[in-house]
Amino acid sequence: MSDTVTGNGGIGRASAFLASGTIVSRILGFVKVIVLTAIIGAVGATADTFSIANQLPNTIYTIVAGGILTAVLVPQIVRATLHADGGTAYINKLLTLALVILFATTLVATLLAPMITGFIGINLPENQKALAVAFAYWCLPQMFFYGLYTLLGEVLNARKSFGPFTWVPVLNNVVAIIGLIVFAAVFSPDPAGDRSAVDTTAAMVAILGGSATLGVITQAVVLFYFWRRIGLRFRPDFHFRGVGLGAAGKLASWTFGMLLLTTYAGIIETQVVTLAHGKASVAVLATAWLIFMLPHSVITVSVATAYFTRMSEHASVGNWSLLKTDASSAIRGTSLLIVLATAVIAVCAYPFAAVFVPFDQVPAVGNVILAFIVGLVPFCLLFVLQRTFYAIGDTRTPFFFTLFQVVLLIGAVLACALLPTDWIAVGIATSITVTGTLQAVLAAILLRRRLGGIDGRRILRSLVKYFAAAMLPIGLGLTLLFTLGVAGENDFAVSSRLTAMVSMVLIGLVMAAAYFGLLLVMRSGELTAFLTPLRARLRR
Incomplete structure (x- = not known):
């Protein structure tokens, strides 16, 4: 599971390998969500409290280490390879320091679970708060192992071994799915979400929360095997002076501030959306976000991760x-596919929702998906722009354009509290889309000033060409969607999981054929570059 980047061909191979692992992991992730909603529902006490608790480790871990590692680790390790030992001492010292911080933070967060959970779920009824705290005790230890996974994986990425970081989450999903199957075998499923907080027993909490955490542990520990395969050995080293950790600390401080801002905004989002408990609330927002993140994870992250090391x-x-x-x-390479993905998911929002929830909940989930997906292209552009700042060792500028977005977002999200409960989640998703788009524009302007240009005209021409090519496919996709039927419970596109998936495949194939056909007619250079290696492989 390794791929070395050497030139554009290497970038393509590494991106493809990263994407393949992400696709498998995301498919299993969707299977996990389908099984989860079939067992505890997408609305109701159990769904919302488990969603809050299972997001907690991600939230707190993101504050402490998540983006800091991405922003700092790869560029610093690339620079450390210039040392006489190839960066080995630096890696051991940095990993030791990070693990100490992660362990201490995880321990404190777990001890403070009632306070943290109570603050995030401030608008929940008391019995649901207690259930969320019980889930949190099982889920918060994930923080340490998410951190371990990211540390080990980013070191592998910096050493140009890209595969393991994206393939081992498959194991996480497999373990979590097995845990859900055990839950279904022992307890009766509740797809409508009717089970109350007081009816959710300690054994139910242990199986749901414990299996989720066991999956994260497996995902992290397996990476030690791949370290050994590329000749790395971790030896704890508590002598932190002398290898330039001070520079890493300065970079990390700005990223820490940035992540503190975004996490605070996320907490506000959760507090407001819990006002809609019993309707489209925390679990619905999380499911729609998972769908939104699918093309970003498969396409943008795969391409940008391979480029990030080389840019550094x-x-x-x-x-x-x-x-x-x-x-x-x-x-330009990511936008080529992201524009198509945006169009397909927008057209298929209701069938996508029908894969996860019963028909009566399809409009609630589908509308949130639509509100999110409009912002997919700027979200992916922002990801690449941010990684470019990180590559040049600038974490200060991303802090300020994130501050700009967070201030706008918090105001918009608080205003969503005034909406009818059915529309609160949609309003929050729309707020994220609008403020994220403005953030991407500001980031592009600031990067252009910093580098004296970012090939803006060429990028803009490509984006205009992609959006123009997407118009006809959208029309064809909508025509096919309404022909299949999407308005009634018995209509083909939303009547069952199977018919919804068949509808999405048919619509996606038609739209993709029209999109790529139009780009070929337009003589898109990016599409030609994308197809050239595929043609070469087919000829061989």
Whole structure:
């Protein structure tokens, strides 16, 4: 499970390998969500409290280490390879320090579970707060193992071994699915979400929360095997002076502030959406976000991760021209597929919802998906722009354009509390889309000033071409959707999981054929570059 990046061909191979692992993991992730909603529902006390508790480790871990590791670790390890030992001492010292911080934070967060959970679920009834706290005790230890997974994985990425980081989450999903199957075998499923908080027993909490945490533990520990495969050995080293950790600390401080801002905004979102408990609330928002993140994870993260290491290498030797070329290529390459993904998911929002929830809940989930998906393209562009700042060792600027977005978002989300309960989740998703788009525009302007240009005209021409090519496919997709039927409970596109998936496949194939056909007619250079290696493989 390794791939070495050498030139554009290597970028393509690494991106494809990363994408393949992400696709398998995401498919299993969707299977997990389908099984979860079939067992505890998408609305109701159990669904919302488990969703809050299972998101807690991600939330707190993100504050402490998540983005800091991504922003700092890869560029610093790339620079540390210039040391006489190839960066080994730096890696051991950095990993030791990070694990100590993670362990201490996880312990404190677990001890403070009632306070943290009570603050996030402030609008929940008391019995649901107590259930959320019980889930939190089982789920919060995930923080340490998420951190361990990210640390080990980012070191592998910096050493150009890209596969394991995206493939081992498959194990996480498998373990979690097995836990859900055990739950269904022992207790009666509740797909409508009618089970009250007081009817959810300690054994139910242990199986749901424990299996989720066991999956994360498995995902992290397995990466030690891949460290050994590339010749790395972790030896704890508590002598932190002398290898430049101070520079990493300065970079991390700005990223810490940025993540504190975004996490606070996320807490406000959860507090407001819980006002809609019994309607489209926390679990619905999380499910729609999972669908939104699918193309981003498969396409943008796979491409940007492969480019990120190379951009960091260019920045370490001051080759700004090649860095800008790589950033432009990453943006144009991801946008080619992300525009199509946006169009397909927008058209298929209701069938997508029908895969996860009963028909009476399809409009609630479908509308949230639509509100999110409009912002997919700027969200993916922002990801590449942010990674470009990180590659040049600038974490200060991302803090300020994130502050800009968070201030706008908190105001918009608080205003959503005034909406009817059926529309609160939709309003929050729309707020995230609008403020995220403005953030992406500001980030592009600031990066252009910093680098003296980012190939903006070429990027803009490509985006205009992609959106123009998507118009006809959208029309064809909507025509096919309404022909299949989407309005009534017995209509083909939403009548069952199977018919919904068949509808999405048919619509997706028609839209993709029209989209790529139009881009070929338009002589898109990015599409030609995308198809050239595929043609070469087919000829061989």
